[in-house]
Amino acid sequence: MAHLITIAGGGLAGLSAGIGLVGQGASVVLHEAGTYPRHRVCGEFISGVTDETLERLGILSCFEGATRLETMAWFHNANRILTAKLPSPARGISRYRLDQRLRDQLVESGGIVNDHSRLLPDGREGTLWCAGRPKKTGVWTGLKSHFANLNLEADLEMHLGRGCYVGLCRIEAGLVNVCGLFPSDLAKRSGGALPSTLEACGLSQLATRLRQAEYRDGSRMGISSFHLGWQQGELPASCGDAAVMIPPFTGNGMSMAFEAALEAVACLAGYSAGRTSWTAACGTLAGRLGKRFGSRMRLACMLHPFLTHDSGQLVLSTAARARILPVSTIFGILR
Numbered sequence: 170m171a172h173l174i175t176i177a178g179g180g181l182a183g184l185s186a187g188i189g190l191v192g193q194g195a196s197v198v199l200h201e202a203g204t205y206p207r208h209r210v211c212g213e214f215i216s217g218v219t220d221e222t223l224e225r226l227g228i229l230s231c232f233e234g235a236t237r238l239e240t241m242a243w244f245h246n247a248n249r250i251l252t253a254k255l256p257s258p259a260r261g262i263s264r265y266r267l268d269q270r271l272r273d274q275l276v277e278s279g280g281i282v283n284d285h286s287r288l289l290p291d292g293r294e295g296t297l298w299c300a301g302r303p304k305k306t307g308v309w310t311g312l313k314s315h316f317a318n319l320n321l322e323a324d325l326e327m328h329l330g331r332g333c334y335v336g337l338c339r340i341e342a343g344l345v346n347v348c349g350l351f352p353s354d355l356a357k358r359s360g361g362a363l364p365s366t367l368e369a370c371g372l373s374q375l376a377t378r379l380r381q382a383e384y385r386d387g388s389r390m391g392i393s394s395f396h397l398g399w400q401q402g403e404l405p406a407s408c409g410d411a412a413v414m415i416p417p418f419t420g421n422g423m424s425m426a427f428e429a430a431l432e433a434v435a436c437l438a439g440y441s442a443g444r445t446s447w448t449a450a451c452g453t454l455a456g457r458l459g460k461r462f463g464s465r466m467r468l469a470c471m472l473h474p475f476l477t478h479d480s481g482q483l484v485l486s487t488a489a490r491a492r493i494l495p496v497s498t499i500f501g502i503l504r
């Protein structure tokens with residue numbers, strides 16, 4: 170007996186899993202609390218996922234026109250500490266564009282998307298939970314905005330400030346996505362605007378650059394009070410940020426959403442076709458996510474404090490300047 174797959178949450182993981190499941194013959198209904206297109210807090214930097222994974226999900230065409238990213242530069246308190254080629258090229262594309270393309274593809278392939286529809290996390294059989302992080306109190310706030318006429322010293326700039334880090338990434342149409350991770354109490358005191366929050370973190374020069382650039386109306390977004398790492402949700406089947414959130418300095422969060430979606434397709438297609446029980450499918454999915462992401466999560470969570478504390482930033486800065494920081498090795502493990 171065939172089973173309907175219900176997906177709660179229409180971000181990268183939910184949409185991609187829906188497309189992949191429809192491609193396997195499943196009936197899919199996706200519920201998204203918001204609508205499309207929309208901006209989301211995201212680095213909009215895709216690094217690590219292979220074209221093979223995107224092809225198997227059936228979504229490779231959605232990345233047409235993405236900006237090819239090849240170089241990076243890291244800064245500590247406005248001082249450049251590292252300039253290098255990315256160990257492998259990455260893609261830059263806005264969630265505003267990408268999510269809309271994925272949504273359209275899911276509908277065109279035969280899936281159903283219900284906008285303005287929020288499901289409750291009741292653990293119902295046949296529901297894949299992709300509705301973001303669990304509602305828990307955390308210490309971090311993410312802020313993002315798009316800017317035009319903002320010159321970069323590399324395709325990707327990373328800035329370490331007091332208790333925070335910020336990424337600037339080229340995306341489509343000559344725009345730059347600026348996305349940062351900040352202590353929630355500091356972001357709240359600064360009013361949630363990127364320039365003022367950057368100044369509070371000692372990144373005044375970067376704040377000045379943003380004020381001199383052209384802010385793209387409607388792109389300012391924020392997410393407050395979340396925590397990183399395994400989310401330890403109580404739902405039997407979770408995917409994407411609902412299952413695990415890697416520290417964003419890795420630039421691997423978007424890729425993990427696609428990789429997790431592929432694992433979900435592999436585990437739930439059998440349930441949809443009536444070949445596997447729901448309990449077995451959920452257990453297999455949890456195990457596969459743990460195996461796939463375990464090593465990179467351990468390293469990312471170990472390095473994250475170094476990037477958010479003064480002493481750790483000094484150690485990393487010194488190692489980078491001395492050219493003894495194993496960038497390629499770290500980059501590879503984080504993928």
